[in-house]
Structures are given as C-alpha cells and as structure tokens.
Amino acid sequence: MTEQAPVSQNTEQVAAQPAVAQMKDDSYLLEVNNLKMYFSITSGIFARVKGFTKAADDVSFFIRKGETLGLVGESGCGKTTIGRCIARAYEPTAGEILYRLADDSVVDLAQLKGKDVRPYRKDIRMIFQDPYSSLNPRMTVFELVSEVLKVNNLVRPAQMKDRVEYMLERVGLRPEYMQRYPHAFSGGERQRIGIARSLITDPRLVICDEAVSALDVSIRAQILNLLEELQADFDLTYLFISHDLSVIRHICDRIVVMYVGKVVEVANGLELYTHPKHPYTEALMSAVPISNPRVRNRESRIRLHGEVADPSNPPSGCYFHPRCQYAQDICASDEPALRELDGNRFVACHFAEELDLRGAAMED
Amino acid sequence: MSETLIKVTDLKIHFFTDEGVVRAVDGSDLTVERGRTLSLVGESGCGKSVACRSLLQIVHSPGKIVSGEIMYHRSMGNGLDEVIDIAQLDPKGKQIRNIRGKEISMIFQEPMTSLSPMYTVGNQIVENIQLHTDKTKKEAHALAIELLDKVGIPKPGRLVDEYPFRLSGGMRQRAMIAMALSCNPNMLIADEPTTALDVTTQANILDLMLDLQRQYGMALLFITHDLGVVAEIADDVAVMYLGKIVEKSDVDTIFNNPQHPYTQALLRSIPKVATRREELDPIKGMVPNPYRRPEGCPFHPRCAKAFSECRTIVPSVTHLGENHTVQCLLYEDLSDKKSMEQSL
C-alpha cells in the first residue's frame, strides 16, 4: 500500500462530464455507493414486467489502491453482478461507482452512457472463471490478447507483436505460441492467456471473477502465485470474487461478505475468519471443511436451516433473519443498515456489538 | 460376513477412441470395507469417476473394462458371503441390475441432470422401490415420503409430488440421496455430490450423509477433489493420478504422514483457512495429455523427488504398513528390477 500525502480535493468540473463526485478518502481507488442492479422479470406475450430480481441491492464498499479486496458469498448473493457492474458490462439501475483516475480526478462510472465508458475500459479489466468459454476458439492467442489494443488504438501496429510477446512471457507462456488457437492449451494455460489479455492494457483495477474456481487443485496454486506476483510487478489493485473461503483467505487483504444482494459484513482478512461479527459469516466459517482430520467439527457446526432467500422475493427486514439463530422481533421488521464498527469493520446486523460469534476452526 | 465389501484388484479400464487408447484406469487396487468411508481423491482426468462407474458396470463407451477383478462380497445372512466378480457381469444383464439401486447405489455431481424432469420426485423414488422390492404402489409412496423426511426435506408429503425443477440444488441432492437409500443398500457411491453446491449447503449434505451412513450401516465411497471434504468425512483415503492409485491409507496418515510425492505436493499446494498468508507451493507442470502418457512413473515429470530410474521403471505397489500402500520407486527395492533389466 502506498502512502499518499494529502492532495487537495479536485472539485473542478470538466465541461461535458457529469458532476464530479468526491471520494471519502484519498487512498481509495474505487468507491461503490448504494449500488443497485435490478433485473426485471417479464411474462406473457407482451413481456410485461412482473417484478424484479434484486441481484445487488444498495451495496456500498470501497477498494484502496494496491489492495486485494475479496467479494465472497454463495450463489445468488450478487458478487458476480457487482463485478460486472463495476466493469460496466451492465448499466447499473442506481447508485454510484466512483473511480479515481491517474490524475486524481474522480469519475462516476455508473453515470456514463454507451460510448462514454470506452476510455475507462483499459483501466478496469476482468479475468473470467471458465477458461474454456472465455476465449473465442476461432481466434489465435495473438488476436485474442491484442484485440483490446487494436480497437482502442492503444499501441502502434508495429509494436503490437512485441507487446503481446512481452505479456505472454510475463504470464509464463512461450511467445512462440502466439499463432496457436486456444484448443491447443490446457485449462491452466488458457487462464494464463486470459490474464495476459486483461493485463495488456496496463490496467489499474483487475476484477478476478472466480478466476481459479474452474481449475484443478494443483494448477490453482500456480495461478494464485502468478496473480500475486503480477500484482506486485504491475502495481495492480484486485477485486477478487470467489465462493471459496480458503482461496479468499489466502489472497485477500480485506473481505466483503454478501448475502442475497446485500453486504452483510466487511473486515480485514484474519479478523473475518477469527472474529466474525455477522451470524451469516459465522455460519459460513463454520461450514468450511478443514483440511485436518483431527479437527473435525461436525458436532459444533452451525447448521443453517432453510434455503438461501430468493432475490426476487426476499424476506422482510433482515434478509437473513429466517435462518438466523440469534434473530429477534426487530430483525423481521427492520432492515439493518451497514454500520461502521471501527476502522475497517462494517456489519449489517442489529446485534453486532452484543453477539460473541465463533470463528473458523483453525487447522493446527 | 467379512469386513470387505468390495475388493478391486488390478483394474484396467481403457477408452478406445479415434485418436488412440486412453488408459483411464491403469491397474488399480481398492478395498471398501463395510460401514466405512473410503474417499477417492484426484484431479480431473485421474480416472476416479471411471473407476467408480465400473463398480456398477456403467462405464460409458468407448470405455471398456479390459482386465482386473471387482469382487463384491454379498452377505447371505448366515454369516457367509457370496462373492461375485462384477467385472465379469454383463452390463445389460439381470444380475447387475439387481445390484444397482438395491445393493449398491450411486449419486452424482449434477442434481439438475440426474433427476428426470419428466416425472415427479415421488415417482422416481417409487420406481426404484418397486423395481427391487415387492411393495405395492401405496406402500412405496408412503416409504418415499418417509425417506424424504429422513433426508431433511421440509413438508415431504407435499414435495413428493413436485417435479425436480421446483427444488433447489441442495433439495435435489437430498432427493437423490433419498432415492439412493430407498432399498437399504450396502454401499453408496457418491461422485462429487457436493462440488456444485454452496458451502453451507455442502456442509449440511455432508453431515446428512454421515448421519445416514451410521444409521444404515452402509459403506460410503466418496469421490472428490476437495481435500477439506476428505478430511471431514473419510476414514480411508486413496489418492489417484493418471489412472493409478499412488497412495492409500487411513485419513490421518494421508494428511499427517503422506509418503508419495504427489500426495505431499498436493497437500502443500492448497490454500488453507488458518495458515499465514505465504506463497503457495504449486506442483510444477501440468497433467499430461492422456494420449501421451509419460514412460515409467506417470508422475515423474512433475515430481520434486524424481530420479533417473523413475523415467523408465513403472513403480509397483509397496506396502508401508498394515494399512498403507504407495506406488513409488522411493520405497521400492530396485535391485531385483535392475538386474532383470540388465539381463534382458
């Protein structure tokens, strides 16, 4: 993490841009405020809107420059949706996505329309989960990696080849393989190609959407190490989305826990695992299988009853209350706000201060 | 009644494709004991799924069991066992069909596709019951509701008449388990049953399976690539790589005293929740192309402890203790082999 001397707030308005917002802190690279992403549910011949799936509902968090922020949760929690909103694959329904540019000015990505997003695409890149479906099988490695450079005129055609060669080497692939097609490579190698593609524009923020989940166990470690190495070399900030708590623990500095479209807790890495403050986090930690047969915690495991709530028809009040063993009346009627407890800790629970929750079982 | 339920000896399953022969299972031994859980661990392409499918003669073409024995010890009630070699049974024949679903059941990874969308959950369970017992439809239906309740499905009386698409992933997996247990099998084969589920659901399903195993006294053969899951539920562990069982022992030994370099490397390469964040120790290289297997020991190109003989000599099974086998030249006495080579 880099230390920054306080910089005077940039409050000048650039003529044709929407009002420039300010971030809460100079060390933030990205600040998400009250982000909502609703998908309409339609039915009938005329596609009448019946309701909404609230994939992301009033989500707020920040990412500091140079850190790796983890976004964790189970299926339907909205983590992938958030990642795609930030990358502007979708236009958010509401909210702010404040992004700090290299010159310290701040732009709200959520407000941009259509072509206006283009200039920022090189700064915020994404690595996908499935190494098989994320590479167009009919393009060569060179074409795949250089496409972004080509369509944005980032590099002169004469230098394109060198740039691609350099990047392929950095991710551990032989540059001679540029003319080959993806079907020539294994899962791990394809993921490396994907990483090369995302880093070729010299981005500042990289969103890793379950980047190692589809890889074999022994390859996962290789790719995780590579990601960490590249982060140091290229001065990158990562938003690491995953459902795998051990991977998150390994690579992330801070972690955001999501449940059915809402942020329920934000904490530093170790803190989250040893002293969770939200009952859902506690249940998650309790459910993670531990790689030590001597520490089997079956009896003491918290068993969550019921199913994950339906994002198109969520419960009243706190979404987690029907499954929470600590729930009280207020939980069914009042939705808890995401409150700051101290420094880096945020929790959305009425009883965050009172509850004394158990952390994950440690292995040794 | 012997302790051994299934004993697999030198099983070889080959896939005959246009591009060549893939030795998916290349001489593996396995033993499943009554009432115990054996976990078969390995990465994609190691042959664990294929090996388990052969126990029920459902290996898909172009795969074929080429050689080996799968000895199934069926208890006959009077303390004696009838021993049947499943490898010799006709995959379409009556004998194996009597075993499938009744004495040995299997559940799969994708509950979406393993339950038929055309019939209700109840129908599918009832079908299995009626195939193997002579219960009436009414009795079978009542039994189905009982089973759904046992596997933790809420409102089983109502859900029994629902179609699978109305259930979530976790519920479907429970329904599958109910179906698998409907005839009190001696063994349940579970092929990555929780890989596609959320971690909280996974925990619930694992607990359920262990509870049921204890209640029914059945053996559990659990395939997975997740070492955490293995540590949670296994009694014994067999580690597979490229069609061979490279190490086999009880779960404690595998995790705390692994002897095969692959097992050791695997344990070192996984991120753990509690450990300090340090660089992971990956296994170098990649799983080789199945059409071009390495000569000698299949793991040697990626092995940190390989030496020159590993390139040419295929390791045989070495017994390191009462319940610990390993296939590695580090533990073999090579003097016989060497002199054999020289004399050739």
Added chain:
Amino acid sequence: MTQAVSPETQSVDLTPKLDHEDVERVKVDVASQWQLMWWKFKRHKMAMVGGVVVIAYYLVALFANFFAPVHFQTYRAEYVYAPPQRIRLFLDGKFTPYVLGYTFERDPVSFKKTWAIDESVVIPVGFLQHGEAYKLWGIIPGDLHLIGPKNADDPFYLLGSDKSGRDVFSRIIYSSRISLTVGLVGVVISLGLGILIGGLSGLVGGLLDNLIQRLIEILISIPTLPFWLALAAAVPLDWSPLQVYFMITIILSLIGWTGLGRVVRSKFLALREEDFILAATLDGVPRGRMILRHMIPSFLSHIIASVTLAIPGMILGETALSYLGLGLRPPVVSWGVMLQETQKVTVIAIYPWILFPALAVIIVVLALNFLGDGLRDAADPY
C-alpha cells in the same frame, strides 16, 4: 525398503519434451476452424461422395456445351420418341465403342411411327468428337464434344428422344444449368434475408424480435405449394423466360429465408451469452466489428451447412413449379420443364425414358443432402 539413491544426486533432466513441441501436436494447434472442419468432414464417407457428385454436377452444368452431344433445342422430326441406345464397347473383340441404330415400324391403323433398336445397324461412336458447333458461355466458339457419333448424320440418343425428336441426354445436361443455379440464386437471396432479419431479431431482441418471430411463424404456416402456385400464376404470361426465371427465384426465396433466419437468430442469441463475447464487449469492441469478427465466424460453418441443405428444397421447388406449368416454360429447359411431358400416364407407359430427368433430380438432391449432413456434423469441430 527405501532406496539407497538419494534423489538430490540426480543430474538428469527429467522434464520431457514439452507437449507443445510435438510435431503432430503443432499441426493441430495452429489449425484454424476450417482445417479442423475439413479433417472431421473427411471421415464422413457418404458426405465425401456427395461432395464429389455435387461438384461433378456443377462442372457439367458449367461446360454443358462440351458434355452434351447436341444443343437442347436441336431436333430431328424423324426420330420422335426414339428409345435409348446403349453404348457397347467391344465389337468382335476390339475396343470400338458403338451404338445400335434404329428401324421403325408404322402402325397400319394410326400411321404412328414406332422406333425399335436394330441390331444390324452399327453406329460408331467416338470420345472427344467433333460435332455440332457451339459457343461456350456465349463467347468461346468450339465444336468438341465429350461423346458423339463418328458420322454426324447418325442418330445418337443415349437416353432416347422426346416428342419433338430432341435428345433427352443433352437436354438433361443443359437443364442442369437452370435447375442448379435457381437453387444457388434462390439460396443467396434467402441467406441475405435470413441473416439480416434473423440477425436483427437475435441481436436487438425485445419487441422487434417478438414481431419478427410471429411473422416467420405466419409465413411458414402458409401451405407452400398453393402459395407458390398463386404467386406463379400472377406472373404475366408475356414475360421473357429470363424474367420468369428471376421471378421464380424470388418467389422461392420469399419463404425459404425463414429457416435460415431462425437458425441465425438462435445462434446470435446463444452467442450473446458467451463469456468470450462479454470479454470482447469489455475490450470495447464496437458493434459492427463484434458481429463481423467475433460472432459470425462462430456460426459461419453452421450457416454453410444450412445453406447446403436448403439448396435441394429450391431445386425441388423449381422442378415442381415447372412441372405444373407455372414455372419456367419452353423454350427454356429445366428438369421440371422436361418432366412436364410426363404428365400423361400413357406416355410414360410407352416411352418411359422421358422420366430420366427425375433421376437426375433425385441424385443431386441426395448428394446435396449427404454433403450438407457431413458439413453440419463437421460444423463444430470443437
């Protein structure tokens, strides 16, 4: 039991030759989708046969003047409804291709001439024979024919003659020009419409997609034959054969595009959800390039297969229309036009060789189907 050799003393490099260096592997690695398609296609034997037959047909159509002994309008009134002459190759042990001549009998009551093969008349036949003059494609003059009688005055009817004394064999060959190209032109128009409308439907989605799909459903629920007949009947009688020709192709494409349109739409819909398309979107690829460079190559092979399977429909359509007298008309010749003469059962009963055009149609339609099948199977080599 442990080995005495310490692993640390190894000095041998045990990393095997990288898989990627393998020469065989490299061929596959750099293979584009077309290469992979070709390799897969080659394994489908029937498709290869179909392909060869189709190519042969089009070659014959291209060089019709050379392959046909005479022009399609050439007639000899004295040889009306002459039966086919079989080629024999050996005369008295020597290789001399020949056919047998004709005698005729006149029915005393109706004065109708009936031809019969006369074993005693030998007509020598030659390959690469000089015969009737022609102008290839209207510009290159020539008179070389693949096969013909050595004596230009001798009758030479390999598949018999029709009611005007015209050579059926030559007419079948010249017909292929029309019948095979109606298929092509019609399919190109269908393809254009299909891609445009299907593409709009799949890419834009929403209300437009809804409307277009309902339109397609209405179009395909119209019974085709009556619809074609109605449209064909509306073509003015005084139009030239060429104008009629084009009108027919347009009519055939008006419904033909729907099949391709649906295929294109479903491909676009499926592609929209693919990760690699999302990756291209995040790269900032503009819409036009996305469609041309990223999406279309993905289903081009499917389109080719669909198109190949659509051609037989066109051929059969034209044949049907012309057979019913509502398509092309004499003097233009096509297989359908030739088959017009077969409407009377009595004629077929006595002169069955005028059915040969049907055989030509069947063979090419079958061949195209096999070819299209093979292409479709090979279309996704991944």
